[in-house]
Amino acid sequence: xxxxxxSLLGAYNPAMARRQCYHCKQWIEEGEPHDxxxxxxxxxxxxxxxxxxxxxxxxxxxATEFGEQRIYASHKSIMFSRKSCYFFVRPKKSFLExxxxxxxxxxxxxxxxxxxxxxxxxxxxxxxxxxDEVESPITDWLKEAYDFVEIxxxxxxxxxxxxxxxxxxxxxxxx
Numbered sequence: 682x683x684x685x686x687x688s689l690l691g692a693y694n695p696a697m698a699r700r701q702c703y704h705c706k707q708w709i710e711e712g713e714p715h716d717x718x719x720x721x722x723x724x725x726x727x728x729x730x731x732x733x734x735x736x737x738x739x740x741x742x743x744a745t746e747f748g749e750q751r752i753y754a755s756h757k758s759i760m761f762s763r764k765s766c767y768f769f770v771r772p773k774k775s776f777l778e779x780x781x782x783x784x785x786x787x788x789x790x791x792x793x794x795x796x797x798x799x800x801x802x803x804x805x806x807x808x809x810x811x812x813d814e815v816e817s818p819i820t821d822w823l824k825e826a827y828d829f830v831e832i833x834x835x836x837x838x839x840x841x842x843x844x845x846x847x848x849x850x851x852x853x854x855x856x
Contacts, residue, residue: 720754725772735812736777740770743820747827767826776808781822784829791819802829 698711709715726737741752744761751762758769771778786795786803791814794806807819 720756722752722754722759725754725757725759729772730775732811733772733775733777736809736815737770737772739812739815740777740779740809743815744768744823744827747824750827761827763827763830765830767830768823776810779807779809779819781805781807781826782829783822783826784832787822789818 699708700711701708702715707715726734729737744750745752749763750767751760753760753762758771760766760769766782768779768781771780782798782802782804784801784803786797787805788795791807792805793808795803798804805822807822809815809819
């Protein structure tokens with residue numbers, strides 16, 4: 682049976698340790714560097730259809746017009762952030778899944794799902810299939826999310842001043 686297994690595995694060397702990555706399921710040889718979490722925008726968008734690529738480019742261009750921000754790829758998403766992420770895009774086979782963080786819950790036909798992510802934030806899932814969908818109200822929500830990051834700074838907690846001790850407390854007399 683040992684010969685059968687070896688023939689099935691081809692040039693597999695049992696003396697060489699291998700492991701399978703939990704995240705991407707790729708087999709990694711011992712000592713071989715592996716980082717499936719690090720990726721690029723190009724790697725995430727290279728297999729998009731022409732319509733989705735046009736939609737992606739329009740979405741990215743619209744967001745960059747808002748002002749200074751950081752755009753980076755992380756695992757299977759492309760993040761757009763100022764001090765914190767205000768929206769991200771997960772490129773899928775037939776649509777772009779956009780997750781927008783706002784200070785309020787939206788009710789609109791474009792919004793597929795909404796949930797509260799913190800005391801002051803709600804996340805909204807929107808699917809985009811064509812570049813013509815990257816217009817108002819979606820671009821308005823993205824701008825609102827971009828602006829909300831500045832507004833949503835944590836408020837300083839109030840600190841009460843210590844009371845100065847007064848003279849002897851007055852006693853109440855029972856009537």
